[in-house]
Amino acid sequence: MKEISVTAIRNAVKDLSIKANRELGQDTLDAFVRYKEKETSPVGRDILDQLIENARIAREEGIPMCQDTGLSVIFVDLGQEVHLTGGDLSQAINDGVRDGYQEGYLRKSTCHPFTRKNIGDNTPAIIHLRLVPGDKVHLWVVPKGGGSENMSRLAMLPPSKGLAGAKELVIQTVKDAGPNPCPPMIVGVGIGGNFEVAPLLAKRALLRQVGERHPDPELAAIEEELLEKINNLGWGPQGLGGRTTALDVHLEMMPCHIASFPVAVNIQCHANRHLEVTF
Amino acid sequence: MSTELTPVTYYLTTPLTDADVAKLNIGDRVFLSGIIYTGRDAAHRRLVELLDRGEELPMAVAGQVIYYVGPSPASPGRVIGAAGPTTAYRMDAYAPRLLAKGLKAMVGKGKRADEVREAMVKHKAVYLTATGGAGALLSKCIKKVEIIAYEDLGPEAVRRMEVKDMPTTVVNDVRGRDLYAVGREIYEIKA
Numbered sequence: 485m486k487e488i489s490v491t492a493i494r495n496a497v498k499d500l501s502i503k504a505n506r507e508l509g510q511d512t513l514d515a516f517v518r519y520k521e522k523e524t525s526p527v528g529r530d531i532l533d534q535l536i537e538n539a540r541i542a543r544e545e546g547i548p549m550c551q552d553t554g555l556s557v558i559f560v561d562l563g564q565e566v567h568l569t570g571g572d573l574s575q576a577i578n579d580g581v582r583d584g585y586q587e588g589y590l591r592k593s594t595c596h597p598f599t600r601k602n603i604g605d606n607t608p609a610i611i612h613l614r615l616v617p618g619d620k621v622h623l624w625v626v627p628k629g630g631g632s633e634n635m636s637r638l639a640m641l642p643p644s645k646g647l648a649g650a651k652e653l654v655i656q657t658v659k660d661a662g663p664n665p666c667p668p669m670i671v672g673v674g675i676g677g678n679f680e681v682a683p684l685l686a687k688r689a690l691l692r693q694v695g696e697r698h699p700d701p702e703l704a705a706i707e708e709e710l711l712e713k714i715n716n717l718g719w720g721p722q723g724l725g726g727r728t729t730a731l732d733v734h735l736e737m738m739p740c741h742i743a744s745f746p747v748a749v750n751i752q753c754h755a756n757r758h759l760e761v762t763f
Numbered sequence: 764m765s766t767e768l769t770p771v772t773y774y775l776t777t778p779l780t781d782a783d784v785a786k787l788n789i790g791d792r793v794f795l796s797g798i799i800y801t802g803r804d805a806a807h808r809r810l811v812e813l814l815d816r817g818e819e820l821p822m823a824v825a826g827q828v829i830y831y832v833g834p835s836p837a838s839p840g841r842v843i844g845a846a847g848p849t850t851a852y853r854m855d856a857y858a859p860r861l862l863a864k865g866l867k868a869m870v871g872k873g874k875r876a877d878e879v880r881e882a883m884v885k886h887k888a889v890y891l892t893a894t895g896g897a898g899a900l901l902s903k904c905i906k907k908v909e910i911i912a913y914e915d916l917g918p919e920a921v922r923r924m925e926v927k928d929m930p931t932t933v934v935n936d937v938r939g940r941d942l943y944a945v946g947r948e949i950y951e952i953k954a
Contacts, residue, residue, distance in 0.1 A: 525950055526770055527790050527932055527942075534894045534930060542845075542899035551835040551845035551898040589844055591835035591918070602917075631850060631895070663943055664850060664873050666895040718951030722872065722894060724790070724932060725768075725946020755896045 485567045486619040488763050490576035493568075493623065496761050497580025497609075500625035501556060502588035504757040505548040508539040511694040512670075512756045515731040519668065528726025532668075535721075535754055550755040553590035554627030556581045556609040559691070563618040578607045593630065612684065621763040624691055632669060632753040635661035638683050641745040650675055650747045651710060657749040658714050658730065663723025666753035668731045670694060671714065674748040676738040682746035689734035690752045691760075698735055707733045731756075767949055774928070778826030779867040781887045787933045789942040793891055794928040799828040799870070801922040803849060806913050807857035810921075814860055821912035821921060825865030831872075833918040835898070842908045843924075845898025848872040851890070855879050862886045870931055874943050884939045891931035904929040 513536065520532040542549035558577050562568075570576075585592055585606040594603040616622075637657045641649050654673055661669075674685025697704040710733040720726020731754070740746055768790035775783055777797035787793065800822055802810065813820055831851055835844030851871030858869060859882035867888050872895040883890060893901055907925040914920050934942045 525767075525946070527768065527946065528950075530770075530792065530932070531894055534897050534900055538894070538897040538900035541903060545899065546838070547841075547899040547902055548835050548845040549899050550896040551833060551847050552896075553835055553845075589836045589838040591833075591844070629896075662874065663892075663895075666872070713954075716952040716954070718947040718949065720946060720950055722892065722932075723946070724892070724934070724942050725948075725950045727950055753896055 485565055487567050487569050488621055489570045490568055490573055491570050492763060493573065493621070494576040494580040494583070496623060497558065497577050497625060498584035498587065500759045500761065501581060501584030501590065501627060504625055504627055504759045505553045505588065505590055506546055507543050508549055509693070509756065509758070512731065512754065513539055515694045519728040519731060523721070523726055523728050525720050525724070525726030527724045528720040528728055531721035531724065532728065548590055550629060551591055552593065552629040552631065553585070554629050554757065555593060555633075556606060557626040557628050557687070558609050558611045559624040559626065559688070560611065560613045561616045561622040562613060563620045564615050565619040566621055574611060577609050577611055581605070581607055581609045622760065623763070624758055624760045626691070626758045629666075629753050629755060632665035632751040635665040636686075636748075636750045638679075638746070638748045640679065641747055643743070643745040645745060647706070650745070651706070651713075653747050654710055654733075654749050655713050655717070657751070658719075659717055661751060662719060665751045666755070667719055667723055668721055668728045668754050670752040670756055671710070671730050671733045672750040672752060673710070673733065673735040674750070675735065675746070676740040677746060678740065678744065679746060681738070682748035683750060685736040685738065686748040686750035689736040690750060691758055692734045694732045694756065703735050703737060707735050710735075768945075777828050779828065780826065784867050784887060784889045785937050787889050787936050789933050789936050789940045789945060791933045793931045793933060795828065795870075795931060796927050796929070797925070799830050799924050799926055801830050801832050801924060802854070803831060803833055803919045804853045805916050805919045806921045807854050809913060811857045811860050814864070820864075822923065824861050826867050828868040828870060829861070829866060830870040830893075830924070834902075841902070843902055843905050846902045846905055847896055847898035848893045851875055858882065862888050875935060880935055880939060880941065883935055884937060887937050889933055889937060890935040892934045893929065893931050901929065
């Protein structure tokens with residue numbers, strides 16, 4: 485049985501938390517440039533220029549790209565042939581978050597829900613653990629901002645609403661959100677599963693690279709249709725008017741109960757932070 | 764499609780006069796320099812409580828600018844960490860009181876309430892947006908930072924900041940126009 489030390493996982497969570505907050509992925513940067521060429525609003529083009537410059541400064545000078553350095557969402561695909569050594573996996577992940585947010589001068593953004601008192605170290609991380617075949621551990625570190633998360637939505641639609649109803653919900657969610665989730669955004673859509681799984685599908689959809697279509701041509705076509713309709717809303721960069729409201733739409737789907745039609749929309753701001761590593 | 768905007772660029776230094784803000788139109792770019800103050804919800808609540816008791820504010824707000832920001836910690840050798848704007852509606856309940864005291868501009872992100880927009884028209888003031896999520900870029904415009912009140916509020920304490928050419932866009936002008944409404948109207952393509 486392959487052995488992997490939880491200390492290695494702790495260190496990876498620390499390093500990736502810092503790196504994700506400073507280094508915007510090339511996929512998102514390329515999308516800024518691509519959309520800027522098409523953007524007809526002068527204000528919109530100016531904002532996209534600022535975002536390109538912001539990413540350069542963050543990377544070169546080691547400043548977080550956004551002061552909201554996020555809640556730490558950690559996805560773990562744990563191979564069932566792996567033996568974890570040296571301690572408790574959840575503890576190691578939380579220790580990695582604590583180390584990273586302290587050493588990287590990242591803002592600590594977790595608090596008690598009633599008193600609003602800050603926990604002080606950005607824990608607890610939100611951990612999604614999945615057991616998979618094989619002898620590897622795959623880890624994603626996804627610092628997720630609050631402004632865009634607040635504009636996300638879950639609906640248990642009547643099945644009679646059909647695909648048209650699901651599309652309408654996605655468009656309406658973006659329309660209602662306006663400038664609040666810091667567009668240009670990436671829209672994650674989860675259809676099917678049940679009450680807790682649809683939002684998780686939507687969040688997993690956000691792990692994909694910007695510009696990467698779903699391998700199923702039917703779902704890929706829906707993604708493209710939604711992207712066009714969202715960009716026709718006119719909100720534009722920062723909601724100040726323009727053609728660049730979303731950089732991409734990612735859709736994930738799975739079967740659901742014959743009585744149900746869960747649809748979840750998870751909005752990701754332009755600070756599209758996600759890094760991954762395999763052990 | 765409505766007429767496209769033709770934004771004008773201005774370089775303004777605080778304190779601002781009525782004439783400085785009266786010339787601004789929605790969509791214009793404003794590069795701010797000089798002293799500005801920071802404040803979020805908790806600080807605003809305390810400022811308004813002082814006004815309620817008829818007491819002096821820790822800073823004179825006439826002609827001034829308040830930036831809605833909760834920065835990330837400064838790393839060694841820097842005056843501040845990432846410092847992009849926070850969502851402005853949380854300050855809506857308090858903003859008209861400060862506008863009545865002569866506050867000339869607020870910098871944040873997201874829509875303002877009708878009462879705040881009306882108070883801006885009445886007292887000749889503007890709402891500017893800095894780019895949400897451009898925390899590193901905006902951090903570079905901040906040259907000095909000093910906490911002047913409510914240190915116990917941590918990232919929400921009131922700070923006096925010296926800024927140089929901080930990039931903003933006019934969202935609400937003294938004529939009561941709103942870029943969030945007008946901008947979308949211009950660029951929306953109806954099915």
